[in-house]
Amino acid sequence: MTSSNKATFHVLIHRRALKEIDGFPAYDKNRILNALREMATDPLSGDVKATKGVRSLLRRRVGDYRISFTVNFEKSEVVVLKVGRRESFY
Numbered sequence: 001m002t003s004s005n006k007a008t009f010h011v012l013i014h015r016r017a018l019k020e021i022d023g024f025p026a027y028d029k030n031r032i033l034n035a036l037r038e039m040a041t042d043p044l045s046g047d048v049k050a051t052k053g054v055r056s057l058l059r060r061r062v063g064d065y066r067i068s069f070t071v072n073f074e075k076s077e078v079v080v081l082k083v084g085r086r087e088s089f090y
Helices: 015-022 026-039
Strands: 010-013 047-050 058-062 065-072 077-085
Touching (some): 010 026, 026 077
Antiparallel strands (some): 047 058, 058 065
């Protein structure tokens, strides 16, 4: 019997971000969805950096795509605000 002591986070995806993800090619969409699943156990894993000039806004790199999000540790929530290609993200 194994038990996991890792805290789990609820990943909330903004409607606009869902629409953006839906428009991506299947391969890229799967990579992004896998990254979002990983964020449910550890939102700071992967290539995560703070966004310059915006307090508490983070971004995660997934290939040529970026995921912009915030983390509320008190509520155990990850809120995904935007997902897009690097060229049009910033």
